[in-house]
Amino acid sequence: MSVFDELRKLSSAEDFFEALGVDFDPSVVRVARLHILRRMGEYLATNDLDTASDDEARAACREYLARAYADFVASSPIAERVFKVHKDAIKPAPAPAKPFVSLTTLTTNGN
Template identity: 45%
Template structure:
């Protein structure tokens, strides 16, 4: 096991990850979105197929990039809009199904 992966084993909270990778963060954003940030971070890492063969420094840089990206997703948006978890994907779908265009409520203009 490398020093990098050994260090990762010690991280538990979203704040631990953010501090370890030197990502500046607003505690209010993390407080509301901590699980979503970590899930998105995991998703980004899983989709990154270019990390094989990287040394610890390269891995650390790539992890930091994905964590910063995951955090920023929730600075500019929210969990429902980002559809991080299945429950949010289902809620977004339900909201789309309930969408009623304004024109249909107003009726046709009288001519």
């Protein structure tokens, strides 16, 4: 069974840490569990592990989980903005639409 098959069967963030042998502080994981796993997924998506051996894939997963965890030890879920709702929260509001003025309503001052 590959490391990815093993990870697919896990049901909690803590299970990922235990399966990959990454130390963690439960209070950090309690606050940012989904964010950490999502960030790990983003890191995994940037690398092609299809041709990697199982040991290489496991090492990469361990490294990416540790890196994702470190992101949230040093920061917060809102500051890291992993999910769309947080990314959208910092987008500037669209400028209000300017009122339409028909040309037929314009008049000149006699100049």
